[in-house]
Amino acid sequence: MEKIPILKMGRFLLVTVQVDMHDQLALQLQDDLTARIVAARARGVLIDISSLEVVDSFIGRMISNIAAMAKVLDAETVVVGIQPAVAITLVELGLSLEGVRTALDVDRGMTLLHERLADEQR
Amino acid sequence: MAVVNSVVLPIRTQEDIVRVRQAAREAAVGQGFSLVDQTKLVTAASELARNTLDYGGGGDVEIARLSEPPRRGVRLVFTDKGPGIADVEQALTDGFTSGGGLGLGLSGAKRLSNDFSIISKVGEGTQVMIARWR
Numbered sequence: 001m002e003k004i005p006i007l008k009m010g011r012f013l014l015v016t017v018q019v020d021m022h023d024q025l026a027l028q029l030q031d032d033l034t035a036r037i038v039a040a041r042a043r044g045v046l047i048d049i050s051s052l053e054v055v056d057s058f059i060g061r062m063i064s065n066i067a068a069m070a071k072v073l074d075a076e077t078v079v080v081g082i083q084p085a086v087a088i089t090l091v092e093l094g095l096s097l098e099g100v101r102t103a104l105d106v107d108r109g110m111t112l113l114h115e116r117l118a119d120e121q122r
Numbered sequence: 123m124a125v126v127n128s129v130v131l132p133i134r135t136q137e138d139i140v141r142v143r144q145a146a147r148e149a150a151v152g153q154g155f156s157l158v159d160q161t162k163l164v165t166a167a168s169e170l171a172r173n174t175l176d177y178g179g180g181g182d183v184e185i186a187r188l189s190e191p192p193r194r195g196v197r198l199v200f201t202d203k204g205p206g207i208a209d210v211e212q213a214l215t216d217g218f219t220s221g222g223g224l225g226l227g228l229s230g231a232k233r234l235s236n237d238f239s240i241i242s243k244v245g246e247g248t249q250v251m252i253a254r255w256r
Contacts, residue, residue, distance in 0.1 A: 020143065022136040023172070054143060054161065056168040057226040085161040093165060093230040094216055 004029045006036050012044040012113055013037065013075075014106075018051045026062045033066055037073045044113035045070050048106055050081025060095040067100045076116050077101065080109035125197075128186035133174045133200070142171040142183055149185050149196045155256050163196055163254045166231040170200045170250055173227050177220070178202025178248055188253065195236075195255035203247040210242055 002025065007014040013036055015029070033045060047063065049055065055063075067077040080103045082090075090097065103109035131142055146167035150160040167183075174181045181202030188195040207213045214232065219225035228250070232238040235252035242248040 020140050022140050024136055053147070054164050054168060056165050056172075057230060058168075058172060083161075085158045088158055089161045089165045089234065092162065092233050093169075094226045094233070095230075 003032065006032060008036075008040050008042070011042060011117065012046060012110070013040060013042045014046050014048070016048040016051070020052075020054070021059065023058055026059055030062055030066055030069070034069045034073065037070055037075050042075050043117055045075055045077045046106065046109045046113060047077065047079045048081050048109075049079060049086075050083065050105075052086065053083065055082070055086050055090055055095075057093060057095055060090065060093075060097060063100055064097060071099075076113060078103050078109040078112050080104065080106055123188055123190045126187040126189050128184055130182055130184045132180075132182050133171050133202075134180045136175070139168060139171040139175060142185075143168050145185050146196070146198065149187050150254075153187055153194045153196055153256060155196070155254070159254060159256060162234040163198075163252075166234040166252055166254075167198055169227040169231045170198065170252065173250070174200045174202045174248075177207075178204030180204075181247070188255075190255075193255045195253050197237075197251065197253040200250045201247065202249075206244040206246055206248055207240075207242040208244050210240055214240075 004017055063079055070077045078101045103112055131145055132138055143164050146164045147160060150163045184199045186197045188197055212218055214229050216229045217225040231252060236255050237253040239251045
C-alpha cells in the first residue's frame with residue numbers, strides 16, 4: 001500500500017507530500033504522524049506541501065487536525081511551501097487553516113521549530 | 123455557446139476524485155487558464171466530486187470545454203441519483219454539513235466558480251453545474 005514517508009531529523013519529523021493524495025492516504029498520514037510523534041518523542045512536525053497543486057477542504061481539515069493532535073502531544077506543526085495559487089484559492093474557499101503555523105520554505109520552517117525549542121529551554 | 127469537447131468520468135471511489143481533479147486540470151490548461159484560475163476550478167471540482175461520492179452515493183461528472191468567443195471556459199456537471207437535498211439554501215450556507223465535513227464544499231465551490239446552479243429532488247438525486255471562464 002502506498003504511504004507518505006515520514007523522516008526524523010533530530011527532534012523533528014519531516015513530511016514531504018509529493019503526490020496528489022486521495023482521501024484515505026491523507027487519513028493514513030494523520031494516523032501515522034500521530035503515532036510517530038509519540039514513538040520518536042518528536043517536538044516538532046514540518047509538513048512541506050510545495051508540491052501540492054490543490055488543497056481542498058478535506059486536505060485543509062487534515063492539516064488542521066494534524067496540528068491540533070500534535071499540539072496535544074506537545075509538538076509544534078509548521079506547514080511550509082504553500083503555493084501562491086493555492087493560498088488564494090484556500091482563502092476564497094473559506095479555509096483559514098486556523099491554529100496552523102506556516103512558513104514560506106523548509107529553511108524558515110525549521111528555524112521556527114528550533115526557535116520554539118530554544119525558547120522553552122531558556 | 124459551443125461545446126468544443128466533453129468527457130464523462132465516473133465517481134465511484136476516492137481514486138475517482140483524484141482522476142476528476144486531473145481531468146479538470148487538463149481541461150483548464152487546454153483552455154489557457156492562468157494558474158490561479160486552474161487551481162480554483164480544480165479545487166471546486168474536488169469539493170463537488172467528494173460531495174457526489176459521500177452524499178450522492180456516487181455518480182458521474184461531465185467535463186466540457188466551452189467556446190463563446192472571445193471567452194473560453196470549462197463546465198463541470200456533477201450528477202448523482204442519491205437521496206437529494208431537502209433544503210438547498212441551507213446546504214449552500216457556509217459551515218452547514220449533514221456529514222462530518224467542514225460544510226465548505228458546496229458554498230466554497232460556488233465561490234470558486236463564475237457560474238453555478240444546482241437542481242435537487244428528494245429521493246431522485248442532485249445535479250450541480252459550475253463553469254469558469256477566462
